[in-house]
Amino acid sequence: MIPGPRRAAGRGAVVVPAAAVGLALLAAVALALPAAPALASLPQVGRPEVDRQVLLFLVDAVSFEELLAVPEIRALARAGGAGLMSPRTVPGDAGPGAYLTLGTGARSAAPSPRVVAYDRGEPLDGGNADDLWAERYPDRDFPVGPFLLDVGPYVRLNEGRSVPGILTAVLHGARRTVAVFGNSDTEAGRDRPAMLVGMDPTGDGVGGRIGVVFAPRPGGRGGPLAFPIAEPDPDALGGFRTDLDVLSFAALGARIPNPSPWLPAHLTVFDMGDTRRIDVAAPGAPLARVLRERQAALARIGQRIASLVGRAAAHEVLVIVVAPSTSHDMDARKDELTPIVLARGDPAELFPEEGPLHALTSDTTRRVGVVSNEDVAPTILRYFGLFLRAEMRGSPIRVVEEARAPFRLHARHLANRRMTVPIQAGAGVAVTLAGLLCAWLVVRGPRASLRARRAAAWVALAVPPAAVALLLAGHLSTLSYATVVPTVLAITAFGTLAFLPLRRISAFAPPAAVALASILALVAEAGYGWTAALTPFLGGSELDGARFYGMPNVYIGLLLGCGLWVASRLRPWSGAALLGGLALLAGLPGAGANLGGAFTLWFGAGLWAGARTGGRVGVRGLAMGAAAGALGTGAVLLAHVLAPGAPTHGARFAARAAHDLGTVLDVLLARLGIGIDLIARNPLALIPSVGVVALVIVLLRPPGLLRPALERDRAWWDALLVTAVGGVVAYLANDTGPSAAGLAFGTSLAGIAWAALSADEGPPPGERETGTRTWRSRPEPG
Known part of the structure; x- marks a missing residue:
């Protein structure tokens, strides 16, 4: 437990409350200085020689609207910009990994x-x-500043993923100073997460104060007074409250007499504390009280931020205000994005009273209004003119003056989060019922009504249009049940029934046309930059931080299945070329930028060529698939490396793989681990994961009930089998394996249902109709 305000301390120091007379005198001297605009007229005596400074304010567990409602923060967003930040960490994180990520530039975990x-x-x-340090490390020198007693668990947990302390290490190497101030202590004990941002690789904070501030007694007699930064407050949620006067006094040097009016460090990290404390205690408190106390805390914090920015010693400063992680009530409403505000310039000009609020972006997200928590450390390094480290995966944040702060995007995100699970659940129920109906009719065979069989066949054919509709609904200007549900139903119905006349050509012309239309819709979406994927109703949103741009993994299986449905109507090598083109669409940096999707589709192209030219899916086809996957994906990776502009995730992967081939195996294992974790959290994800394997077995040795239907068209049979095998490959090649395999399972199953239930849709096997003419085509090989 943290010592109380009057508990005796070691070494002669006495802890006193911040309201004591001594602190009042210190505050009067150190804090009664003018605000930022008036500082320019003060004498510059003793002003530190600092060319540039970064002030990083951590205001945790607040929403975008809450933070931007603070007048001082809105003013900063006018001078710079505001954005939505993905606070995503990695599996195994106990919570503060979001703070560690800010300092490592790569997603990290805390133990x-x-x-x-x-x-x-x-x-x-x-x-x-x-004393605690000396007892633990009797043979080591004392740390210079605040310290973690043991940084080892953080290092081991993030081995091969990030480097704790790298930001401070790089700044120190460039002769830049770093200081950390403040804490989030609660009744449960010490909590100093800002240390994870400002520490060096040994866990040493080097500069700053995170617990107590020492000052000499008035008159200079006796031991120093210790003023706690977090004062116990039984009336506050969390039991403590940051004494902002003490925090400022510490940051300004804690000197008396002759206090300095300037912040001296190049990078100063402030943990404002109170909003995190309030959120820690929120689960046991009324929501109204939580919101009220958080609003009051934000008002105090906003005023203090303006005051501290005015104390910057440099004439140019970068101010970053960020919420590292979400609050409990944000989690309850599925708000996965936290606020970040950034402004750069003369401290006296960073709080304009009028003007629009601008947006932020970065090359990590390539989305206006959205950045990643991995971008904060690279932004700081770039501001100081330092090279970015290879261990950092983020990119510098920049202001987009032509765009407005993303209030509307955040509102769409919240609407999508509210609706996506019910809509996906409804779609899942509909697909399940349709599947059960189709299975029952297949089992009944000729005993079932011909009209029912035909209707069920067309229902099965609706799988690709429904998947496309759930994506395109993300383009709607208003996201509500009243707009999304009718739109999805309309696109699904039209995308299926529009091709009803094609049944006069052949039984397999309608599914090929449906598939071609679905492919063209995905091509058009790629041309729009996959903007619908920001708020889709199938799979995850690109705002959740897993993939900010490019083709979502959930559409890998759809592109593969639809490509093979079309390829079944083409000559073997023409079909393989089509699949190769779709692999480029999925993988190239200006299109889908999805390496796992590219590998899956290249593999499918090779396997299809082998199956159609060799007569069966066997070892030869698998070898051709593996070769096509390796060579094709290699070409896509080369395109990522050579692409102009900031490196993509593909280019970074290629660079790591070139340096260490073991990286490839590490990535594959990590992706498999993510897929397993996804199944553990959602057991329903096991259905497509196991289903594609089951379909491979069924299609290799179909039961007597299905064999006659599949033998109607060998090319269609092969297309369904290659789709199922491709689904297995998609699971293995992508981090969200169940999602990548899902629509491969769906399109393969739908294709089986169509073959079994549409026997009367076209002319007899081997014949093709066009108007009144009928002729017999050449038999399929094999």
């Missing part, structure tokens, strides 16, 4: 929910933090 760190000399029961 425990609280970050226990200490100040040098911080009072503890019966001693102080120096």
Whole structure:
């Protein structure tokens, strides 16, 4: 537990409340300075020689609208911009990994929910933090500033993924100073997550104060006074409240007499504390009280941010205000994006009273209004003119003055989050019922009504249009049940029944046309930059941080299945060429930018060529698929490497693989782990994952009930088998394997249902009708 406000401390220091007379005198001297506009007229005596400064304010567990409602923050967004930030971390994170990610530039994990760190000399029961260090490390020098007692767990947990402390290490190497101030301590104990942003690789904060601030007694007699940054407050949620006067006094040097009016460090990290404390205590408190206390805390924080920005020693400063993680009530309404505000310039000009609020973006997301938590560290390094480190996966954030702050995008995100699960559940129920109906009619065979069989066949054919409709609904200007549901039903119905006349040509002309239309819709969506994928109703949103741009994994199986439906109507090598073109659509950096999708489709192209020219799906076809997958994906990776502009995730993967081939195996294992974790969290994801394997077995040795239907058209049979095998490959090649395999399972199953239930849709096997003419085509090979 944290010592109380009057508990005796070691080494002669005495902890006193911030309201004591001594602190009042210190605050009067150190804090009664003019605000930013008036500082320019002060004498510059003692002003640190700092060319540039970054002030990073951590205001955790607040929503975009809450933070932007603070007048001082809105002013910063006018001078710079505001954005939605993905706070995503990695599996195994206990919570503070979001803070660690800010300092590593790569998604990271923390081993425990609280970050226990200490100040040098911080009072503890019966001693102080120096005693604790000396007991643990008798042969090591004391740290310079605040410290983690053991940084090892953070390093081990993120091995091969990120480098804790890398931001501070790079800045120190460039002779830039770093300081960390503030904490999020609660009644549960110490919690100093800002240390994860500003520490070096040894866990040393080097500069700053995170627990207590020492000051000499008035008159200079006796030991120093220790002023806690977080004052116990039994009336506040969390039991503590940041004393912003003490925080500022510490950041300004904690000197008396002759206090400095300037912040001296190149990078200063402030943990404002109160909003995180409020959220920690939120589960047991009324929501109205949580919102009320958070609003009051934000008002205090906004005023203090403006005051501290005015104390920057440099004439040019970069100010970043960010919420590292979501709050409990944000989680309850499925708000997966936190706010970030960034402004750069003269401190006296960063709080304009009028003007539009601009947007932020980065090359990591390639979406206006959206950035990643991996972008913060690269932004700081680039601001200081330093090279980005290869271990960092983010990109510098930049202001888009032509775009407005993403309030509308956030509202669409929230609407999508509210509706997507019910709509996907409804679609899942509909597909399940349709599948059961088709299965029952197949089992009944000729005993079932011909009209029912035909109707069920067309219902099965609706799978691709329905999947496309659930994506395109993301383009609707208003996202509500009243707009989304009718749109999805209309697109599905039209995309299926529009090809009803084609049944006069052949039994397999309608599915080929449906598939071609679905492919063209995906091509058009790629031309629009996959903007519908920001708020889709099938699969995950590109705002959730897994994939910010390009083709979502859920459409890999659809592109594969539809491509093979069309290829079954073409000559073997023409079909393979079509699949190769779709692989480029899926994988090239300016199109789908989906490496797993590219590999899956290249594999499908090779396997299709082998199956159609060799007469069966066998070892030869699998070898051709593997070769096509390797060579085709290699070409796509080369395109990523050579593409102009910022490197894509594909280019970074190619660079890592060229340096260490073991990276490929590590990535594959990590992707399999993510897929397994997805199944563990949602057992229904097991259905397509196991289903594609089951379909491969069924299609290799079809039961007597299905064999006659499949033998109607060998090319169609092969297309369904290659789709199922491709679904297995898609699972193995992508991080969200069940999602990637899902529509491969769906289109293969729908194709089986069509073959079994549409026997009377076209002319007899081997014949083709056009108007009144009928002729017999050459038999299929094999």
